[in-house]
Amino acid sequence: MYRHSLRKRVAIAFAVCVATLSVAWGLAFFAAIRLSEDRALVNQLQLAAESYPSLPMNIRGYDEARSLPESLREWGQTNPGEGLYEFSAEEFHVAVLSIDNEKLATDNEQQHAFVVFDVAGIEAASSEDWWWLLFITGVVGTLGALGFGLGVIVMRRAVAPVTQLAQMVADIDLEHLTVGDHKRIESSRFGDDEVGMLAGTIEKTLERISAFVVRERDFTSSASHELRTPITVITGALELLEQSDLSAADVKVVDRVRRATLDMKTTIEMFLCLARESDNGLYDEQFLVMPLVSRAIDQQRYLLSGKCIDVVLHDLAKPRICGHPPAFAVVVNNLVRNAFEHTLEGQGPITILIKEHELLVANQVSSITDEGQLPTDASSFNGYGLGLGIVQRLCERNGWSFSLHVDGTRVTARLSW
Structure with a gap:
């Protein structure tokens, strides 16, 4: 004291x-x-x-x-x-x-x-x-x-209290905060001077962060169960409906519900990926790029129904990258969905190019579209496509690089790793 x-x-x-x-x-x-x-x-x-x-x-x-x-x-x-x-x-x-x-x-x-x-x-x-x-x-x-x-x-x-406080703060792993990290800083031992005030402020801040970590973990664990359960129930009900005799109109309705359910599942996975502070080593998993790209094309192909648009996939390499597979799947699904959704009749083909260290998705947009609303870099995502801001955040979490380039009426999305 x-x-x-x-x-x-x-x-x-x-x-x-x-x-x-x-x-x-x-x-x-x-x-x-x-x-x-x-x-x-x-x-x-x-x-x-x-x-x-x-x-x-x-x-x-x-x-x-x-x-x-x-x-x-x-x-x-x-x-x-x-x-x-x-x-x-x-x-x-x-x-x-x-x-x-x-x-x-x-x-x-x-x-x-x-x-x-x-x-x-x-x-x-x-x-x-x-x-x-x-x-x-x-x-x-x-x-x-x-x-x-x-x-x-x-x-x-004279400055021993400052050194002691700095050592206490340095011993805290800010990347993996625990519930009791705020207890490591005992502000009571510093008295009522300036160092004591600083220690008390840091202790209260860490206490709030620790409480936030607890709430985040509780929310993600509860949301993961509560949000996925209805999706699972709907998917099971759709499978039962498909086994019954349905009219052509009913089949279309069931397909629409299935697609909406799949979109909802992808959205849930996307937000849970962003909400989690840690994913227990999933960000270090090795996986192939090609299967995830092929699955995204198959899942989003319904958006090209009634359009005479070809999808050209160039598999120039068989890259294997390190990261979070669900996050990569969400990113690829968003890019493919954007290309399929914004390409109108007669504006094909849509080109998907897989290289050793990058993925390119290129498509044409309507010549009558106001090009002033098209983004010219990665910082102007609002108003164009589906979830490009979320794509950027997922890439930052995994150490990937994302950019969007507009050349006239041609839009190219680039994902690098």
Whole structure:
């Protein structure tokens, strides 16, 4: 349980990290200053101890430039301004002062005095400076690495609830949701902060989706039984009627009822295919294309009654594809039915071409049909044919590709796999 919001925890973590690094750097600089002071004093004391009993005079004062040490005399005669000067090669540090000496001054000119500090033996050698630079670089790098590690640890603890929630969501199989998936996200453990609100929302959403999955399964199982039972009863009754003596008019009526029953059965199968979330591996079944195409032609041939239209079937290959056979049968039945239904007398033939990776159904439409109402691509299915929108959805579910092409008065439906 977290007492503060995510925003406040991140701010606190950042403040703690910055404060810790600031204290560490402050202590490091303070230690460096004290070490430098101690080092200078130790070197000066060491030099005095080595010169005992005559103590060295490291700091001396000079009233005029000509009295300076020989290595500084020429520089002093250039009348330098007030300030501090360092001469690394000669190992001197010089302070230039302005003094008023009435005895020495002429024409109110201001005289300079020099304070010379001889640092020979006190300052470290260049090689030692390099070692100290290497040591300081190592300390700085170590502090930087420790600061980075501390920042990672602190920030990781601050955003730990977000990581935990993301892991919980990642463990859920969104393609196969179960009834209890919403229980995997325990929003109560995140408190009342932003992460807790997000976890609660995800939990409620998954709960609604799980309930929807249950309703979908109940509906499809009930609809599958309740809708197919009347169809089976009607089919049995038709078979009994066919065995009795019927007049020519009655035979036509029975044929019409049989066709309507077959259409109803196909429609039920089609909607059940779309309604099911899962079909227990039926989408991975291997089947032949040719038998389903031949059956669709036989079932829809009654639409060509009274029309002198030929159906030309070109079987260029014997493809075997992977998918849902009932869904493929529904798709083929719709395409064949569209071609048979929209082809008028004298507009044949209807061509059905089976290739290795596609099925083509082509037919002519009436020249007086308003071509502006004919679809020119797969996105304009409404108003043309029977169930082409449903065909598109079935193809998407099975990984197939469907397109409709219009060239003048010739319409070609293409189904690829």
